[in-house]
Amino acid sequence: MPAIIDLTDFDPDLKTVNRPLREPGVSTRRMLCATCDIACSVVGEVKDERVVRIRASDNPAFRENICMKGVIAPRGFAHPNRLMFPLKRVGARGSGQWERVTWDEVMADIGARLGEIIAKHGPEAWGVSTSQWNTCTDHGLGRRLMNHVGSPNWISGVALCAGNTAAINRMTYGWFPNPDYANTNCIVLFGHTPKRHSWVPIYNQIKRAQAKGAKLIVLDPRRSEQAEVADIWLPLRAGTDAAMCLGWLKVIFDEGLYDKAFVEAWTIGFEELKARVDEYPVERVANITGCDPEMIRQAARVYATAGASIIPWTPITDMQRNSTSAIRLQSILRAVCGFVDIKGGETLQGFNPMIVSESEIEMHEVLSEEQKAKQLGSDTHPAFTYRGQKALLEPSERVWGHRYPNQITGCFMATPSALFRAMAGEGPYPVKAFFALGNNTILSFANTPLILKAILNQDLVVIHEQFMTPTAQLADYVLPSDSWLERPWMMDSYGWSSVYRPSQKGMEPPGECKSTFEFWKLTAKALGRGDVVPWPTLEAMYDWRLEKAGLGFEEFAETYEVFAHRAGFKKYETVGFATPSGKVELKSSVLEDLGFDPLPYFRDDPEPDPAYPLMMFTGVREDEYFQTGGRHIPEMRARTPEPVLFVSPATAAAAGITEGEWVFVESPTGRIEIETGIRESMPDGLVRIPHGWWKPELASGLGAQLSGALRFGDSMLCPDDDDYLDREQGIPHLKGLPCRIIKMDAA
Numbered sequence: 001m002p003a004i005i006d007l008t009d010f011d012p013d014l015k016t017v018n019r020p021l022r023e024p025g026v027s028t029r030r031m032l033c034a035t036c037d038i039a040c041s042v043v044g045e046v047k048d049e050r051v052v053r054i055r056a057s058d059n060p061a062f063r064e065n066i067c068m069k070g071v072i073a074p075r076g077f078a079h080p081n082r083l084m085f086p087l088k089r090v091g092a093r094g095s096g097q098w099e100r101v102t103w104d105e106v107m108a109d110i111g112a113r114l115g116e117i118i119a120k121h122g123p124e125a126w127g128v129s130t131s132q133w134n135t136c137t138d139h140g141l142g143r144r145l146m147n148h149v150g151s152p153n154w155i156s157g158v159a160l161c162a163g164n165t166a167a168i169n170r171m172t173y174g175w176f177p178n179p180d181y182a183n184t185n186c187i188v189l190f191g192h193t194p195k196r197h198s199w200v201p202i203y204n205q206i207k208r209a210q211a212k213g214a215k216l217i218v219l220d221p222r223r224s225e226q227a228e229v230a231d232i233w234l235p236l237r238a239g240t241d242a243a244m245c246l247g248w249l250k251v252i253f254d255e256g257l258y259d260k261a262f263v264e265a266w267t268i269g270f271e272e273l274k275a276r277v278d279e280y281p282v283e284r285v286a287n288i289t290g291c292d293p294e295m296i297r298q299a300a301r302v303y304a305t306a307g308a309s310i311i312p313w314t315p316i317t318d319m320q321r322n323s324t325s326a327i328r329l330q331s332i333l334r335a336v337c338g339f340v341d342i343k344g345g346e347t348l349q350g351f352n353p354m355i356v357s358e359s360e361i362e363m364h365e366v367l368s369e370e371q372k373a374k375q376l377g378s379d380t381h382p383a384f385t386y387r388g389q390k391a392l393l394e395p396s397e398r399v400w401g402h403r404y405p406n407q408i409t410g411c412f413m414a415t416p417s418a419l420f421r422a423m424a425g426e427g428p429y430p431v432k433a434f435f436a437l438g439n440n441t442i443l444s445f446a447n448t449p450l451i452l453k454a455i456l457n458q459d460l461v462v463i464h465e466q467f468m469t470p471t472a473q474l475a476d477y478v479l480p481s482d483s484w485l486e487r488p489w490m491m492d493s494y495g496w497s498s499v500y501r502p503s504q505k506g507m508e509p510p511g512e513c514k515s516t517f518e519f520w521k522l523t524a525k526a527l528g529r530g531d532v533v534p535w536p537t538l539e540a541m542y543d544w545r546l547e548k549a550g551l552g553f554e555e556f557a558e559t560y561e562v563f564a565h566r567a568g569f570k571k572y573e574t575v576g577f578a579t580p581s582g583k584v585e586l587k588s589s590v591l592e593d594l595g596f597d598p599l600p601y602f603r604d605d606p607e608p609d610p611a612y613p614l615m616m617f618t619g620v621r622e623d624e625y626f627q628t629g630g631r632h633i634p635e636m637r638a639r640t641p642e643p644v645l646f647v648s649p650a651t652a653a654a655a656g657i658t659e660g661e662w663v664f665v666e667s668p669t670g671r672i673e674i675e676t677g678i679r680e681s682m683p684d685g686l687v688r689i690p691h692g693w694w695k696p697e698l699a700s701g702l703g704a705q706l707s708g709a710l711r712f713g714d715s716m717l718c719p720d721d722d723d724y725l726d727r728e729q730g731i732p733h734l735k736g737l738p739c740r741i742i743k744m745d746a747a
């Protein structure tokens with residue numbers, strides 16, 4: 001979900017360039033695809049009041065940004081599996097028996113039951129899980145209502161994907177930066193592998209930068225698609241990214257390759273950091289990472305001396321035991337080399353002054369300190385909770401004009417595994433109502449058995465969805481959602497960039513599908529807090545957000561494909577950095593005050609258990625699907641019909657398994673079934689497990705293992721006990737977990 005705009009590619013007042021209509025009766029709408037979370041600018045062709053085709057934008061800057069998932073969207077959303085009407089559970093929870101009800105009935109019952117739970121246990125007994133990535137139109141309203149009602153217990157998939165990075169970057173230099181691909185001389189990818197059908201805008205930006213001469217450094221245990229076109233490929237051991245960064249810093253400090261003037265004037269803690277880095281000589285790092293020491297040196301030199309380099313955000317280090325240190329180390333590398341807020345480096349964009357941000361809509365200031373203090377996880381793993389981010393409130397206001405910049409919605413959330421424990425009855429207080437919007441919770445964190453127990457222990461479970469997902473199968477109410485074809489939208493990469501792009505509504509939602517806006521508006525009203533969502537419609541809310549820009553939403557969407565605010569570079573020279581010291585904190589005062597090591601470190605794996613001799617990671621996204629979704633679309637399913645593990649030929653031979661053979665993969669947490677894929681690109685001993693598999697064609701309900709989610713989901717294998725949680729954030733380690741492969745006939 002990186003911001004996809006090369007700021008310098010555009011005239012900020014870029015106007016419409018829609019192609020002439022191709023056939024009579026077809027009109028076009030400017031849209032942003034939200035099948036995945038990168039939001040390509042596309043064109044929707046509308047005929048007879050239906051979106052009949054999605055095609056690439058006519059704008060030369062965007063023309064190559066489209067993938068098969070975007071093109072298939074009208075068919076995917078018209079599939080008979082699409083939820084059309086509100087459903088109420090009639091049998092036991094998870095029995096798969098439903099009756100159709102009206103929105104009015106649902107909302108009256110939700111209002112009464114949620115009201116009762118709040119009256120009995122307090123508002124903190126209400127947990128909400130979402131993923132801005134997918135609902136894409138929460139508009140900050142979920143947080144706004146929770147803040148007014150008094151619950152701090154909001155979580156999201158962003159805890160494992162960019163939201164947590166945003167929170168940690170803020171600790172170092174006060175904002176989560178955007179890489180300037182268009183002007184950079186060097187790109188470093190920590191595992192991150194954009195492809196032709198995976199986040200294609202980033203893929204295209206990397207290709208363009210390489211064509212202009214930028215160097216590409218790839219760190220990946222697997223010979224990935226990006227590794228194949230890299231100038232330098234470091235095949236590091238899974239989970240050792242933080243150690244690699246420490247090694248790079250050692251080279252950069254020893255060889256004097258850092259920006260001394262910047263470090264002197266704009267950082268604190270350099271000497272302490274240097275002492276810590278001295279504990280990681282390159283030979284030691286080579287041992288930990290399994291990479292050649294000379295290659296490590298070369299890569300560090302290329303990065304530091306390129307003049308303007310970028311380390312684009314990567315989800316890979318968001319999902320590691322050393323996530324906080326790895327993310328801090330990437331920030332530190334950017335800073336000490338002088339690449340922060342410069343052309344070709346990492347831009348700190350701030351808010352767009354002409355448009356009301358979602359951070360502002362969320363109104364975190366109305367939630368009392370007492371309720372904030374109850375946020376689950378804040379005592380044990382506080383980094384992205386209110387407590388963890390508190391020291392940044394005043395600095396954020398000073399530099400960015402807002403106390404609660406909730407970048408990627410990841411800066412003020414509860415810790416997912418702490419919420420699940422409280423829901424399961426193992427927390428400091430009970431959580432008894434659970435809502436999920438656009439989040440397939442069961443499959444989207446670690447330790448599925450815990451999440452299952454947690455959801456089954458609720459008094460009220462409400463799911464807002466497009467399809468009957470494994471998570472929805474556990475609900476009391478499943479409420480049908482609209483899709484991105486069926487609503488307007490306006491996006492700024494979730495508070496990451498100051499660039500807004502509009503998306504026009506292409507058609508009416510089918511059946512009784514409603515938007516997230518309507519869902520929150522109705523929920524607010526049901527709780528007697530209709531005042532919290534005063535806008536009659538989403539369009540009216542957008543009109544309000546755009547008042548300063550002087551345009552209504554439709555006019556805005558017709559006029560601008562891109563509405564950029566140019567913040568300029570090196571703004572810190574006048575306003576400082578939004579950290580407590582006003583400088584880049586190489587030694588983090590925020591972490592120190594929270595009782596953690598203020599310097600980055602590397603924590604190695606626990607003692608290996610000989611019963612689990614292999615290592616696994618979850619990932620390598622499939623071209624055809626977005627995360628846990630999309631398996632219902634026949635054209636996509638035909639291309640990748642089953643979940644497939646990847647292993648090297650030698651690892652397959654040692655396990656006695658052959659291409660296409662179904663096997664069990666087991667970890668200390670659980671077991672899944674999966675097909676074998678032998679890949680030369682995999683290193684020996686490492687197993688790739690794809691994320692998020694379930695099969696919509698299988699029977700639903702607990703008796704059928706939630707349409708196979710409990711048979712195929714990667715999260716069945718992922719633990720969330722302390723050895724496998726990042727200390728500061730409490731997010732799970734998904735890159736480098738012990739496992740074994742068992743032949744089915746041997747089991």
Ligand SMILES: Nc1nc2c(c(=O)[nH]1)N[C@H]1C(S)=C(S)[C@@H](COP(=O)(O)OP(=O)(O)OC[C@H]3O[C@@H](n4cnc5c(=O)[nH]c(N)nc54)[C@H](O)[C@@H]3O)O[C@H]1N2
Nearest residue numbers: 131134135157161438439440444445464481627628691715
């Ligand atoms: N175990 C494990 N967990 C992971 C990951 C992993 O690799 N392994 N990956 C992590 C990453 S990178 C991410 S981004 C997150 C993603 O986590 P999620 O956000 O849960 O992603 P999806 O699996 O796509 O689930 C989104 C759901 O939203 C529904 N949906 C789509 N659009 C809309 C909409 O407009 N409105 C509503 N109401 N629903 C909608 C879809 O049908 C789908 O079921 O998961 C993270 N969690």
Ligand SMILES: Nc1nc2c(c(=O)[nH]1)N[C@H]1C(S)=C(S)[C@@H](COP(=O)(O)OP(=O)(O)OC[C@H]3O[C@@H](n4cnc5c(=O)[nH]c(N)nc54)[C@H](O)[C@@H]3O)O[C@H]1N2
Nearest residue numbers: 191192193198222224238239315619620621623626627735
């Ligand atoms: N088609 C499609 N595209 C998508 C998505 C999708 O579901 N489908 N999801 C989108 C989302 S939300 C995200 S977050 C991105 C994720 O996409 P990417 O960031 O590209 O991540 P992955 O595809 O999971 O894996 C990328 C690489 O990480 C390597 N790797 C594994 N463990 C480690 C490690 O410990 N360190 C390092 N350095 N590398 C490691 C793997 O070998 C693999 O080559 O994709 C986005 N694009």
Ligand code: SF4
Nearest residue numbers: 033036039040067070
């Ligand atoms: S990469 Fe594909 S699925 Fe993602 S926004 Fe672009 S077209 Fe849509």
Ligand SMILES: [Mo]
Nearest residue numbers: 001160161315
């Ligand atoms: Mo993600």
